[in-house]
Amino acid sequence: MNYLVSIGLEVHVQLRTVSKMFCGCATGFGAPPNTHVCPVCLGYPGTLPVMNQDAIHYTVVAGLLLGSNISDYSKFDRKSYFYPDMPKNYQISQYDRPLCDGGSVDIEIDGLQKQIGITRIHLEEDVGKSTHFSGKSGVDFNRAGIPLMEIVTEPDITSADEAMSFLVALKQIMLYGEVSGCNLEEGNMRCDVNCSVRPETQSRLGTKTEIKNMNTFKGVHAALLYEIDRQVQALESGEQILQETRRWDPDAGITIQMRVKESEHDYRYFPEPDLMPVVLDSDKIEEWRAQLPELPRERRTRFVEQYGLPDYDAGILVEDKALADYYEEAAKQSANPKAISNWMMTEMLRLLSERGLELGDIAMKPESLAGLVKLTDSNTINSSTAREVFGILFAEGGDPAHIVKEKGLAQVGDSDLLDKLVKQAILDNPRSVEDYRSGKKAAAQFLVGQVMRLTKGKANPKLVQDLLRTKLDG
Amino acid sequence: MQSDNQNVDRIDVSYVAHLARLHLDKEEIESFQGQLEETLDYVRKISELDVEGIEPTAHAVSVQNVFRADEERPGLNREQVLENSPAHNEEQILVPKIIE
Amino acid sequence: MSLEIENLDLQAAVELLEGGSCSSEELVHALLSRITARDSSLCAYLSVDGDASLRQARDADKARASGSTAPLLGIPLAVKDVINVSGDSCHCASKILEGYVSPYDATVIGRLRDAGAVFVGRTNMDEFAMGSSTENSAFGVTRNPCSIDHVPGGSSGGSAAAVAGGEAVAALGSDTGGSIRQPASFCGCVGLKPSYGRVSRYGLTAFASSLDQIGPMTRTVRDAAALLEVMAGHDERDSSSINMAVPGYSSCLGEDLRGMKLGLPKEYFVAGTDSEVDNAVRAAVEECSKLGAEIVEISLPHTDYAVATYYIIATAEASANLARFDGVRYGHRAEGVINPIDMYGKTRAQGFGAEVKRRIILGTYVLSSGYHDAYYLRAQKVRTLIRQDFEKVFEDCDALLTPVTPTPAYRIGEKVDDPLRMYLGDVFTVPANLAGICGLSVPCGVSSDGLPIGLQVLGPAFKEENILRVGHAYELARANSKNG
Numbered sequence A: 001m002n003y004l005v006s007i008g009l010e011v012h013v014q015l016r017t018v019s020k021m022f023c024g025c026a027t028g029f030g031a032p033p034n035t036h037v038c039p040v041c042l043g044y045p046g047t048l049p050v051m052n053q054d055a056i057h058y059t060v061v062a063g064l065l066l067g068s069n070i071s072d073y074s075k076f077d078r079k080s081y082f083y084p085d086m087p088k089n090y091q092i093s094q095y096d097r098p099l100c101d102g103g104s105v106d107i108e109i110d111g112l113q114k115q116i117g118i119t120r121i122h123l124e125e126d127v128g129k130s131t132h133f134s135g136k137s138g139v140d141f142n143r144a145g146i147p148l149m150e151i152v153t154e155p156d157i158t159s160a161d162e163a164m165s166f167l168v169a170l171k172q173i174m175l176y177g178e179v180s181g182c183n184l185e186e187g188n189m190r191c192d193v194n195c196s197v198r199p200e201t202q203s204r205l206g207t208k209t210e211i212k213n214m215n216t217f218k219g220v221h222a223a224l225l226y227e228i229d230r231q232v233q234a235l236e237s238g239e240q241i242l243q244e245t246r247r248w249d250p251d252a253g254i255t256i257q258m259r260v261k262e263s264e265h266d267y268r269y270f271p272e273p274d275l276m277p278v279v280l281d282s283d284k285i286e287e288w289r290a291q292l293p294e295l296p297r298e299r300r301t302r303f304v305e306q307y308g309l310p311d312y313d314a315g316i317l318v319e320d321k322a323l324a325d326y327y328e329e330a331a332k333q334s335a336n337p338k339a340i341s342n343w344m345m346t347e348m349l350r351l352l353s354e355r356g357l358e359l360g361d362i363a364m365k366p367e368s369l370a371g372l373v374k375l376t377d378s379n380t381i382n383s384s385t386a387r388e389v390f391g392i393l394f395a396e397g398g399d400p401a402h403i404v405k406e407k408g409l410a411q412v413g414d415s416d417l418l419d420k421l422v423k424q425a426i427l428d429n430p431r432s433v434e435d436y437r438s439g440k441k442a443a444a445q446f447l448v449g450q451v452m453r454l455t456k457g458k459a460n461p462k463l464v465q466d467l468l469r470t471k472l473d474g
Numbered sequence B: 001m002q003s004d005n006q007n008v009d010r011i012d013v014s015y016v017a018h019l020a021r022l023h024l025d026k027e028e029i030e031s032f033q034g035q036l037e038e039t040l041d042y043v044r045k046i047s048e049l050d051v052e053g054i055e056p057t058a059h060a061v062s063v064q065n066v067f068r069a070d071e072e073r074p075g076l077n078r079e080q081v082l083e084n085s086p087a088h089n090e091e092q093i094l095v096p097k098i099i100e
Numbered sequence C: 001m002s003l004e005i006e007n008l009d010l011q012a013a014v015e016l017l018e019g020g021s022c023s024s025e026e027l028v029h030a031l032l033s034r035i036t037a038r039d040s041s042l043c044a045y046l047s048v049d050g051d052a053s054l055r056q057a058r059d060a061d062k063a064r065a066s067g068s069t070a071p072l073l074g075i076p077l078a079v080k081d082v083i084n085v086s087g088d089s090c091h092c093a094s095k096i097l098e099g100y101v102s103p104y105d106a107t108v109i110g111r112l113r114d115a116g117a118v119f120v121g122r123t124n125m126d127e128f129a130m131g132s133s134t135e136n137s138a139f140g141v142t143r144n145p146c147s148i149d150h151v152p153g154g155s156s157g158g159s160a161a162a163v164a165g166g167e168a169v170a171a172l173g174s175d176t177g178g179s180i181r182q183p184a185s186f187c188g189c190v191g192l193k194p195s196y197g198r199v200s201r202y203g204l205t206a207f208a209s210s211l212d213q214i215g216p217m218t219r220t221v222r223d224a225a226a227l228l229e230v231m232a233g234h235d236e237r238d239s240s241s242i243n244m245a246v247p248g249y250s251s252c253l254g255e256d257l258r259g260m261k262l263g264l265p266k267e268y269f270v271a272g273t274d275s276e277v278d279n280a281v282r283a284a285v286e287e288c289s290k291l292g293a294e295i296v297e298i299s300l301p302h303t304d305y306a307v308a309t310y311y312i313i314a315t316a317e318a319s320a321n322l323a324r325f326d327g328v329r330y331g332h333r334a335e336g337v338i339n340p341i342d343m344y345g346k347t348r349a350q351g352f353g354a355e356v357k358r359r360i361i362l363g364t365y366v367l368s369s370g371y372h373d374a375y376y377l378r379a380q381k382v383r384t385l386i387r388q389d390f391e392k393v394f395e396d397c398d399a400l401l402t403p404v405t406p407t408p409a410y411r412i413g414e415k416v417d418d419p420l421r422m423y424l425g426d427v428f429t430v431p432a433n434l435a436g437i438c439g440l441s442v443p444c445g446v447s448s449d450g451l452p453i454g455l456q457v458l459g460p461a462f463k464e465e466n467i468l469r470v471g472h473a474y475e476l477a478r479a480n481s482k483n484g
């Protein structure tokens, strides 16, 4: 029997506001526990929430980027349930009138395009964080009240790989839109995973389980592989799948049933009386739409057209917004954007990954890269020197022209001097000369190398080659 | 009153009390049962009215788009926060162990 | 000098202080003596901090000496135990807030402080403002100063008793369904519920967020106007507060009602209302007519559904508002609890009184799955009808005249075991909260048992000047006819 898999995700994305959703407390990660708190986000008696306007803006930007319909009328509701990390024991969320409806994300899977539908995007407040000791739990409310966008997908995802591609694509869009830091280590993106399987002969969806609180993409992938297999096994052996909430245990590599009663899902939503509705007129939405950043897909096409890059290279560059921004900055200052791209695709990415660095960590500025390309294009330095200079720039930054001058790295292009050195190389290596003349053309490379050695690598290799050829062939 | 539930006239006091996290004793459940049923019986008079096409009122004032600028403001110091809590260590508020 | 503190109203106190015939310290001292002498029988206050209030009074005297002319400089005020004052407890007359020290001032407290007011103590109330008799306090029953075995009304019973009993010059109350107007009526003082959005709710411990308002409770209508002037206005911390200029209420007052059209809603003059109440209110209407007002009979057809609508909406909102009292961040926590659910259940069972528990259960029920639409959603729609009733009559009328309550104050203990009968007493006050309009309670008579009777003046939203004008002119006329 073959089985069909249906996966829907609820992705929680923390917005990058400097203050919380409903109060002025800071949102920065890593502060000592309970130092980003005030009477409002601690739910003290008598306090009232006031909406952060940038949180509304960022959510709408996310919606526009995903092609959602932006609601002209939206409101907040109270979602009631008791939990120690939730100060008011209700969460201010959006129930029936979210800020954004619909939309989609395009993913590529095995070279094929697929569209994953977005059901809705709503805005809510994050909860605190608890840590567990023996017999007790400690609660830190710094995170409580950070604006949290919940992006809900249609059950369009059919495999763990697709879920992974979706999350990667979504993260890329959120980064492009600058609505979230999307830092997974800091919990900026978390998700709940709904998964069901059914025999391919069955049209109605199978009973779904929900895996809560996943905070890595790899975890989602692994948990889905396990859960799909578990459900298929269960159906194969004639068992019923229970609609339940499960938890992923990454150490054991399994999902485990959580103790949640059905009555816990009676959230008693009602309109938040302390917050007024959000009414966005079309002028405002159009103004925000006009300010939208270019998305990776459009940027890739533009890179190909504007800078003459191969589609593959453009694709790699736009994958990471920071990389693409860096590229454009350098390309704008260079007559040879293709060379810029070559440097970034090879040396830059290699060094970054070898040293485990991010683009933001390095001292080398885009203008330095443009300067380096200029030095090579004008034959001031040869390519091996250029690699050396790149290494210096990568590690220390600075002006490439200055480095070349200071270290005496300029290419030796003096043909009288080179002529002398070529003659010397021929005299010193009669075997190679003989090999060359007997047809082993590769021997010429050895002789070029000898000349390069005599100039400590600074000779213009092309010139050396020409001189050698003339002498050997003539 | 129109509702999907069969037991519309009888409120399940202990179930609702559990939802509201109120640990009631037997006598309380019994006395509340009668009092709440009497009250519910009374408030059901709103079902006499035809409310077809009437918009619900959630706010007594019709104001919209009340925002604050995204600006940081000082909050409380931690000592003050911990001082108010019934149980705490030097940095966190403590509760009985949360079991998932 | 000997101060007749028990008869001193706010305006007279301001004149004394401004004229230099007495200092704030002397005034507060006299008041504290009065409280000591009287409050053991009234139980109007839950706590009085003599040292702190004398300190504030001395600060006010110093400020005056250095030229300050703040409008309420050195004036002592009593505060209902539901409003946060920085550094003070705010028990809301509940055991569940034991140990809580407020780290902040409510917006109204900040405004009154800036205007020079001195806060002497916290007044008793029904727990979390849930009740109409102040019998639901965890810390004792307040008594009606006019008759010690009668209730003072509620939930702001402590504030009303303090003002009427000469233990406060003026006080703050809060009104969700009549909690300022009804005790003012029962005790014979003035109580004003401002329009929803007129006074910031920031710092008022919420009972029902879409209905709550803080308002003044005073000896005279003029005093209520003076306090409201300071308390009202936009607050960026309260999204429901309206950004609209605050009129100079005191300067809107006059001696006659010429040019005003006052409506008598026929649904408020019905069988079931005590005849003494009905007579006193009709006499007051007659007085207003003599003052030049045009009196017209009008109809508010959905009045009969107001109590039902109110008890659904108010308890629904309360069930969420009171969820935060869980023993985690502040207040009481039950001992020997083994997990969070156990902690919640026992803490809340020990911390809340019976009426609060009943309302939380009712509110939870009307929002719960399967019942939400039939109760809560439907009540919201009926609320629209009630609001529209008022909008319609206020197209024509400047204010409405009604009784505040169907009966004068009842005996302590008379209704404690019959919650529904207690709720039905709110029939004339809850519609104003549902509609968001303003309302004033002014004394208009005394029953044969010596119990005060109140006249309710209802006005359109954000037209407090209308009801203050009516109340003031009527009050003056009544005083003149009594004296004359």
Ligand SMILES: [Zn+2]
Pocket (backbone or CB within 6 Å): A020, A023, A024, A025, A036, A037, A038, A039, A040, A041, A042, A145, B075
């Ligand atoms: Zn805060």
